[in-house]
Amino acid sequence: AEPVEVRTPTPAAKVLASPAVRQRAKDLSIDLAEVRPAEDGRLRHADLDAFLSYNASGGFQPAGLKGKDEQVRVIGLRRRIAENMAASKRNIPHFAYVEEFDVTALEETRAQLNAGRGERPKLTMLPFLISAICKLLPKYPMLNAHYDDEAGVVTRYGSVHLGIAAQTPGGLMVPVIRDAQSRNLWQLAAEITRLAQAARDGSAKSSELSGSTITVTSLGPMGGVATTPVINRPEVAIIGPNRIVERPMFVKDASGVERIEKRKIMNISMSCDHRVVDGWDAASFAQDLKKLIEAPALILAG
Known part of the structure; x- marks a missing residue:
């Protein structure tokens, strides 16, 4: 049997990419060492897009972005609507x-x-x-x-x-x-x-x-x-x-x-x-x- 070539991933720090690309990869939980650049050894957003399209089943794309918890006071018109709806369902x-x-x-x-x-x-x-x-x-x-x-x-x-x-x-x-x-x-x-x-x-x-x-x-x-x-x-x-x-x-x-x-x-x-x-x-x-x-x-x- 022919020997199998073993590839050692390039450390993410040595990957050539702009800060914006690195941040996007981080948000998507993508290891930059796993992404192959299309040209001149520098990773671009298009390379991330291609990686995601070929690895859609790999779970790299998050279901959504995390939002902030917030409280909204029910006042004014919104409060009157709420009270009227509650009264209608309660009484009718x-x-x-x-x-x-x-x-x-x-x-x-x-x-x-x-x-x-x-x-x-x-x-x-x-x-x-x-x-x-x-x-x-x-x-x-x-x-x-x-x-x-x-x-x-x-x-x-x-x-x-x-x-x-x-x-x-x-x-x-x-x-x-x-x-x-x-x-x-x-x-x-x-x-x-x-x-x-x-x-x-x-x-x-x-x-x-x-x-x-x-x-x-x-x-x-x-x-x-x-x-x-x-x-x-x-x-x-x-x-x-x-x-x-x-x-x-x-x-x-x-x-x-x-x-x-x-x-x-x-x-x-x-x-x-x-x-x-x-x-x-x-x-x-x-x-x-x-x-x-x-x-x-x-x-x-x-």
């Missing part, structure tokens, strides 16, 4: 209901309207959802209500003052669209944009951040598959659209024959106060909402 027996909606036709309608919107604001999903909710609430007045648990009184409202849960640098805020039932799609889109911006930059008036009768909360593309939103006390219901995904679905054509189509699907989640809203009412509302969302012409009709 929540129940959740989630239904699947086919929003393919609605997304096509939305695209067509946006293509000819001119100077008007761009339509998102929310104006359609709010319009559909406003159409249904006269049939389900117990959802558009406040419950005073101390007095044992439910106040059902004729107008829909719809809260829009919005994330801001200062925390969660709920600006309110007054008389949402009296606005068309474009007016709703403009008011959503105005209120969201006012909440984010701190210019929203106190009257614009209170007095909602029912709330919609949306995380947009990060909406997840389903949510269980916390009710905005003293309201009794909150509605949360989730992320839109594309799925193959069985669809019947005009002759009744089923075929597979790619459809856009979105779940809508509801949380309700079980002291005021029965499960049957929530489910019935969700099914009627499904009919409107899946046939957007019904939303646009008077």
